[in-house]
Amino acid sequence: MRIAPRLSVLVMLALVCGCARGPKLVLVTGKLSDGGKSVLPNPKDDGLTIVFIPVEAGGTTYPTPLKKEDNTYTVYGPDSKSGIPQGKYKVSLNIMTIHSSPAVDRFNQQYAADKTPIEVEVTEPPLDIDLSKYKK
Numbered sequence: 317m318r319i320a321p322r323l324s325v326l327v328m329l330a331l332v333c334g335c336a337r338g339p340k341l342v343l344v345t346g347k348l349s350d351g352g353k354s355v356l357p358n359p360k361d362d363g364l365t366i367v368f369i370p371v372e373a374g375g376t377t378y379p380t381p382l383k384k385e386d387n388t389y390t391v392y393g394p395d396s397k398s399g400i401p402q403g404k405y406k407v408s409l410n411i412m413t414i415h416s417s418p419a420v421d422r423f424n425q426q427y428a429a430d431k432t433p434i435e436v437e438v439t440e441p442p443l444d445i446d447l448s449k450y451k452k
C-alpha cells in the first residue's frame with residue numbers, strides 16, 4: 317500500500333521537472349547571401365553582425381558575427397553552446413566597415429532592428445537567409 321503514494325510523488329516530480337525545462341533550444345546555423353552573392357561590399361575589411369530578435373516583445377536578443385570567409389553564421393545562445401529557443405524572430409543586420417559609404421548606410425538603415433523586413437521561424441538548422449527575397 318505504501319508503493320502507491322511514493323509512485324504518485326515520483327510521477328509528479330517527473331512532470332514538474334519536464335515542464336520546467338522551457339522551450340527547445342536550436343543551435344542555429346546558416347548562410348547569409350544576396351541572390352547567392354556576399355552581402356559584404358569589401359569582405360577583406362568589412363564585418364557584419366546578425367541579431368535574432370524575438371517577435372514577442374521583451375525577449376532576449378541573440379547576436380552573432382558573420383563568418384566572412386564563407387558567409388555563414390552560428391547562433392550559440394546565451395551559454396555559448398546550446399542555441400536559442402524555437403520561435404519567430406526578426407533578424408537585423410549591421411555592416412561594420414572602415415570604408416563608410418551611402419550604400420552601407422542605406423543597408424544598415426534598411427536592416428536595423430526597428431525596420432528589418434526579415435522575419436524567420438527558428439525550428440531547426442540550417443536557416444539560410446537570402447536578402448534578395450526581402451528587397452522591395
